[in-house]
Amino acid sequence: MPAWTLEAAGVHLRRTLDSGQAFRWRWETRNGGPDVATGIVGSHRLRVTQDARGVHLLAPGTPTARDALARYLTLPSPDATRSGGDAPGLHRIEARLAADAVLARVLPRTHGIALLVQDPWEVLISFIVSQNNNIPKITRSIEGLARALGAPLGDGAYAFPSPARLAASHPATLRACHLGYRAPYVREAARRVAEGRLDLDRLRRIPEAEAREALRELPGIGDKVADCVLLFALGHVTTFPVDVWVRRAVERLYFGGRPRPLREIRAFARDRFGPLAGYAQQHLFVYARTHLRNPRGRDTVAVTAPAGASGRARARPGRSRA
């Protein structure tokens, strides 16, 4: 009962936390009640759930934990970008997205995805680890880093390690986290941040393109990882990271399944979605993960079919992620 509640209008908590932005949330299913998620945000181990009234923070009940959750779930706005002003809210954002005929058919299956406001340092390392990798293994590597180098938070939870701790870590420690060839990338990023050669907070305040360039200076960071950091942590919500899933979705839903060069997909997204590109990307990603798992499938009809034919889900059962 001592839950503190956040209205979070229009947010689908589970979809949001499972939408590939964050790697530190675990769900437990409870029969008889709503599912509960436990996640590490900064130095807090948060337990949250959602019902019709909103998102409830079950524990801990401290003011700092509340602040951390509130900030985490504050929608980065494409309009008010860095000048303050009114945030549009998720309903309004999705209404605007639905002006796109394809997204209008995607949204019924993906609505409620919020962009989180995460710690840039954690996101940087997490997405370096994500390259040419899969989600379960990324999750284990991040968990391993936290366990080995992060501050203990109680109940077997550990904060994400600081740049200094990671920079000073022993190679064997990183090896035990199964980073593979990404280990040197992680180490170098940690060094640069720890030594102040890369100022992540500064990247919030400069134009997206400049921030991207700065991130790409780091070894092991290309457009995709840089874009993820810009979008998921630095408030540059017009960014459109293109991974294999988003690429698949765009090719399938907008280009009749024809392969397109990466640069074309990026340009297409800019033109088509403008300031809402970041949100559009999340919906396309989640849609692809749940409905386009078969690389050669023909499930484009589910979304691109004429108006009368929509409605019934055409998706195969498919695996859902752990």
Next chain:
DNA sequence: GGGCAGGTGTAAT
């Protein structure tokens, strides 16, 4: 067991 997974760097045109 070769191929693939939320890419990137490098060496070839």
Next chain:
DNA sequence: ATTACACCTGCC
């Protein structure tokens, strides 16, 4: 300026 290939590792 594009295109191919290798790469840690775990899983099928």
